[in-house]
Amino acid sequence: MSNNTNEMLNIKNLHASIAGKEILKGIDLEVRQGEVHAIMGPNGSGKSTLSNVLVGHPAYTVTEGSVTFRGKNLLEMAPEDRSHEGLFLSFQYPVEIPGVSMVNFMRTAVNEQRAYKGLEPLSANEFLKLMREKRALVGLDSKLANRSVNEGFSGGEKKRNEIFQMAMLEPCLSILDETDSGLDIDALRIVAEGVNKLHTPDNSVIVITHYQRLLNYIHPDVVHVLYEGRIVKTAGPELALELEERGYDWLKE
């Protein structure tokens, strides 16, 4: 409810489509401050659609329902304002932007967020100091920080770079979309450790994943199963283990 002060995200009866095809068919989901939620489900169930709709990807159309983020109507906001309000998506496939250095990219992002909050831009020195701190926190190689955004990064480097950006922007709610895909076990552990370091009682995380293995490192408070555009089951962390064992078929009725 909106009178609940520690409510982070409240999704009600959300329907969304892409190219005229309905993918989300009535999602209800509530996330409170400090909570970690996992959204699991078979391929094609609408997991990535949900994360894309939340961050305002223009290819998707919301046809019904509402989303409240920290008490504000999320669906009315431009994608950049959703970011400024504290919503972050770690992309499943981070895009490469040749010619744009990580430094320039992050400086623009950080300063636009500061401008939105009515703060002065950081000086070059302050900014570089912040970069160094956050890089150390998530273990991002300084070489990567000097390259163009994601250009020529390996799969693991791209995911680590996503977590680095999350550290820089200090979001209230982070959505990790299949962050484990394409990672070997060492890379997975490093990325998960980064996420855990950034998690505080004030911010929340939604982990979207196909497999349980990421949840060995990032421990959810609540686990949801998404199937055919609806959340068909919600339970505690034990649900993830059960899914690992039994698969998804038993939930498909």
Place this chain on the structure above:
Amino acid sequence: MSESNAFAKQLAEEKYKYGFTTDVDTDVFQRGLNEEVVRQISSRKGEPEWLLDFRLRAYRHWTTQTCPRWAHLKLPEIDYQAISYYAEPMSRKKGPQSLDEIDPEVMKTFDKLGIPLEERLALSGNTAVDAVMDSVSVKTTFKERLAEKGIIFCSISEAVREYPDLVRQYLGSVVSYRDNFFAALNSAVFSDGSFVYIPEGVRCPMELSTYFRINAAGTGQFERTLIVADKDSYVSYLEGCTAPMRDENQLHAAIVEIIVLDRAEVKYSTVQNWYPGDENGQGGVFNFVTKRGHCRGVNSKLSWTQVETGSAITWKYPSCVLSGENSVGEFYSVAVTNNYQQADTGTKMIHLGRNTRSTIISKGISAGHSSNAYRGLVRVGEKAEGARNYSQCDSLLLGDKCGAHTFPYMDIHNETAIVEHEASTSKISEEQIFYCNQRGIKTEDAIGLIVNGYAKEVLNKLPMEFAVEAQKLLSVSLEGSVG
């Protein structure tokens, strides 16, 4: 005008912030062109007989020529009799003048353009400016300080009066009036422009610049710049251009000639921001320019850097003739076209001397319904043993209604030459823009970041202050081109 139209117009004006006009008494010639007009221009400027002869020969040659049609441009018919060939924004006295004699409206205009004519206000105190409005140079700053080193920096009209031998020796020696249709036209009717002479062994202590401003309606601007770098000298020269927003097209046909002697170096940078027309392709400047430098001396070097964002039509190929042994030519270009703009631009590198080297880096950016072509020629003459050229031509597309074209020509007559050409075409994807949006970066800023990243190699060649302006200009020129 409906309210929404008014709003759209206001927005358009914000995008082209140089689109204002100056209310100043202007002495404008009757429209039309004939021998009498050429004579009038010459007599108005009090020119010697040899220069009138030069103009008349050029005019007679021009009447035998037709407008070139080989460029990848849709060229409307231009009615040369509908243009006025001379516009002088104030009555002014001959000879040296103080700031007090300049019309305050003209002073204000240049202030508004960020080009203060008072030396104490100059950008970082290290740029001398020749300010040209319509057909005349209104003020050249720092002349005295430069004169202490023997450097001549003045309007070409003044140079004709004060240094006739130098002008006569070099004028038309790189770009003959027979070179092309627009060169013939310019040679017949050129009004003002800048003259630079750097004496032997002198390194020019400040950036020299010319700021061209078209103000009067129904006129063309035909300026002429002549730069001579004597042995062992160095100069960095900047050129900027703007014009008011008008619904009619305005013609700009300029010539720049550069002579580089033994071991001298000239860097010539342009930020061209003539009014590009509105979002429907109405109005804008037709920019037909012949720029060429001649590296006559051994180990001489000429470097062209251009950022072309303005004009409805751009037809421009700053070139280097490399006849001195070991001479070097460079061409770095960013050309942006948006809405209905058309550009056909590039360079010619003519290798005549031994071990001459040239580099071409061209970055085209097209958006809207625009058309952007790179056209370049690398010629290696029979005697150019060991000549080398490297060319890189990249195109970046925004949206799917614009066009990018590359026309590289090679004409190699010496088998020891090494000529390389690379080309690429890329697109700004919606996924790249959205990725930036998700990180809190607005679409316009995202395009700015990506475009400036793409053009970095060229922008880095510009003098510092120019580079900052050019970066902003790239973003502004592409506003509204995505989404």
